[in-house]
Amino acid sequence: MENFTPYSALLGGALIGAAATLMLWVNGRITGISGILGGVLFPAQTDTLWRILFIAGLLSGAIVYTLINGSPIELQIQATPLLTIVAGFLVGFGTRLGSGCTSGHGICGIARVSKRSFAATAVFMTTAIITVFLVRHALGDS
């Protein structure tokens, strides 16, 4: 567990929770990233501007972090390009089919005590753990 970073994890989680709280309190909306992006791709009437602003906010948050931290964001992606494409496609298709991702179901849905979100979160967590097990231990070499 030498990679465990409890304090930054809790602080980051609280910031994410504060963001979701602000969205619901001020605008009455659920902070689901896949839903927000989906609404940009397939706009209903003129429901697009706030979604683009939210996504611009996400990127700005990363820029603010880089400025405060003084070093670039650390990203290590182990998947090959082909696997990355397959993964992206599954995430895009699956989050639309299942009406949400880690934020909409995991952070907001559970807070609303939605049984659909409890079920979805349990299923995508379990599936992701099984996938990593298969890739890393059953099929992989480590």
Added chain:
Amino acid sequence: MDIRPNQPLALASVFLAGLLFGLGLTVSAMVNPAKVVGFLDLFGNWDPSLALVMAGGLAVTIPAFQLILKRDKPLLESRFFLPTSNDIDRRLIGGAVLFGTGWGLAGLCPGPALTSLVTLNGSVWLFVLAMIGGMVFHRTVLEN
């Protein structure tokens, strides 16, 4: 007819929420796929950090949402926009299985993927383009 948050104050609050969310994802290092896979890898060198990100988020949202949803309406809108479906159906479970598989394969989910576009990392851009492709495919196949 959907009432949009078009007032400048509402739009500013949305941008601020996005900024806090992006900051949260970077502070917690959840933008790093290796960190996420480190959590999902229960049978390897397990890193419980992601569980604390969830816990930190829920510690805020669980009490806050209960209080907010007792109000008649949000501050700047005429009503709450909440999902109305209640059924645990095959689409919900099937979608969660596909999403979980993709999440496990790359260690990226939609929020961190969009946030880390700013790094100009080629793999992240590839992932996001494929993710948009998956969303378009879903729309084409299932909603028409």
